[in-house]
Amino acid sequence: MTKEQKLQSIKTLTSVLSSKNIYFIDISGINANKISELRRNCSDYQVKVRLVKNTLLRKAMESHITKWSPLFCVIQGNTxxxxxxxxxxxxxxxxxxxxxxxxxxxxxxxxxxxxxxxxGSEQFETLVNIKSKTELISDVISLLHFPLTNMISTLKSVDHKILGCLEILSKGSPQFSQIT
Known part of the structure; x- marks a missing residue:
């Protein structure tokens, strides 16, 4: 790889590092067919993937060393x-x-x-179980749905009772003439 290609790779990796959600995994020991399958799965869910050289990744991270320094100890092997x-x-x-x-x-x-x-691998399950914004919004809507449905039902029944009372009053019912 020429120096110009390396600089271009570092520039590309720097833009990749500006993403909000970045995962670093080790794919060593996985055969080419399985890696292709993993790439297809990622593509199906609009997840962008790239195999990177750690030295170039580290150089890209060094442009924001304070932000990325916690990851330097983990970026080894195939990334x-x-x-x-x-x-x-x-x-x-x-x-x-x-x-x-x-x-x-x-x-x-x-x-x-x-x-x-x-x-570390002990954090992986946390990431699997973390909720996306869409899932959180769906949960909030679900939580609000039942109370809102009850409130609407109550308002409708009160509405019918009020309408019934007004209807009786408008007819001049003898039951209500005793009250007044």
């Missing part, structure tokens, strides 16, 4: 970078891939998700 607009999709793709292939690979190294670092 596959996944970026996504939805925070938990890459984690779910990795989990499903491992389950389908009955394997412990790919190995989760670390992630930068919604301005937080998740380092």
């Amino acid at each position: 596959f970078v996944m970026t996504s607009e939805v925070n938990n999709v890459p984690a779910k793709i990795i989990r499903d891939f491992k389950t389908k292939n009955n394997s412990d690979k790919p190995l989760f190294k670390c992630a930068y998700v919604e301005e937080s670092f998740y380092i």
Whole structure:
């Protein structure tokens, strides 16, 4: 790789590092067919992927060294970078891939998700279970749906009672003439 190509790769990686949700995984020991399958899965869910050289990745990270320094100790071996607009999709793709292939690979190294670092395999389940914005909005709507439905039902029944009373009053019912 020429110096110009390396500089271009560093520039590209710097733009990749500006993503909100970035996952770093190790794909060593996975054959080419399985890597292609993983790439297809990522493509199906609009997750962008790239295999990177760690030295170039580190150079790109060094432009914002204070931000990325927690990850320097983990960026070793083969590094596959996944970026996504939805925070938990890459984690779910990795989990499903491992389950389908009955394997412990790919190995989760670390992630930068919604301005937080998740380092080490013990953090992986947290990322799988983290809710996306769409899921949170859906949960809020579900939580509000039942009370709103009850309130509307109550208002409708009160509305019918009031209309019934007004109808009786308008007819000049003898029951109400005794009250006045």
